[in-house]
Amino acid sequence: MIRTPALFRPFTARAGMPAPAAKAVLNYLAVCVAVVAVVWASLAAAGIALNFDFIAQYRVRIWDGFCMTVGISAASLVISLIIGVAVAAGQGTRVLPVRYLCDLYVKIIRGTPLIVQVYFFYYIIGTAWGVDNRVLAGIIILSLFSGAYIAEILRGSLLSLDAGQLEAARAVGFTRAQTLRYVVAPQLVARTLPALTGQVASIIKDSSLLSVIAVIELTQTIREITATNYNFFGGFLLLGALYLALTLPLMAVSRHFEKRLDYEH
Template identity: 70%
Template sequence: MGRRIARLFRVEPGSPVHPVAGVLNYLLVCIAVLAGVWASLAAVGVQLDFSFIGQFRVRIIDGFLLTVQISALSLVASLALGAIVAWAQGCRVLVVRYAADLYVKIIRGTPLLVQIYLFFYIIGTAWGIENRMVAGVAILSVFEGAYIAEIIRGSLLSIDAMQLEAARAVGFTRAQTLRYVVVPQLVARTLPALTGQFASVIKDSSLLSVIAVIELTQTMREISATNFNMFGCYFLLGGLYLVLTLPLTFVSRYFEKRTGYAH
């Protein structure tokens, strides 16, 4: 009996976790976290009040949907940009290669908040980009595109050169090599990372509130300024972001197992 109970809480390295043990231990961790949060709130005398949800439900739903829309558009645009930049980083024309390299270094080396201010108030103003949502999608796409470019480039470099030589040896054309050798492996290597990057796009979209894009974060800021219920609003905000990002975490793990990416 004691050994059976011990198996619910211990596992040997490399051994699979029994589903019952996994659910039980995860539940215990969640309870411990919630207890810690509750104790912290009680210690500072904060009582959470979510009664405002009914009053502002339309605005909350609109902000939630706009966050999803901005994130989806940004992901599509950043995927296209990242693929182009990844190709440019291996281009034979040095000017193109160095331009792509400089882009990645600048974007990855500076905070997104700085980029938002510079793009919207300087570049956007200079080129007449007044639509805040268009500007927000463009900023997120440029920012995430640099990271996606590195994901794609790293995946391309991980493909064994012997496979490309073998494809040429059996008479594959360049298009056939790309279709039957490169693309299947590239998809298997990039899907888990790209799924995780989409979660980053969703979280990074919250910074667009600084230029008054009325997405989820800006909506909650306005509501909290109205009802002075900052903690209730921001706890709800965190929960809504988890609703969007947690499923992506499970999707990413599914792709890792499905494609054998982790091995």
């Protein structure tokens, strides 16, 4: 039987004790180096030479596209949270037309590709209702798309709450507001945070599809630049790195709060 070297084992000799931070960093760094080496070898084998000299020349346009992506994503997140809360509440209402409308909305949005929704809402709904501002249209489209997923995240988290805890809160004399504040809200935040963080990352990445209606966000900016200098590999590798610069911090913040809000452990 081959024993794994101690350097690569996740736990120390004492059971249940996590690996020291230095060991974790060293192993993660080794994995990153291995991945970079594989990518670099693949580029060399394909005869592709990367060139990022264009960044200095187009830095203003790239920065403007980056800010546009951040702005669209932030606005869409706020609106989609409002939509998600409203739809989740509507799915549990006793008014059947409202419940079925919310259910139909979720099914249609989750069952069709975002790019179809972009074309449909902008060129048909937007034209019919006079929404000709591409940025505004993009924010509305992303909000409607993400709102359906947030509604399902919230609905699933509410259904997962233990009914016994609500009964216990009533038994000790909690009002409805106190039950919501001290029992429901902490568990709801802990259970929805990972999924909501993933949804925020999806909003950022999905904003790239707004380039099909000529919204000058990050992806459209890189597409225009690469159409000029024909540096497709360098441009889109930079694009991926910029999206990672937005999504990786979100994942780190999410993991931090997951640990702080892990009431079960």
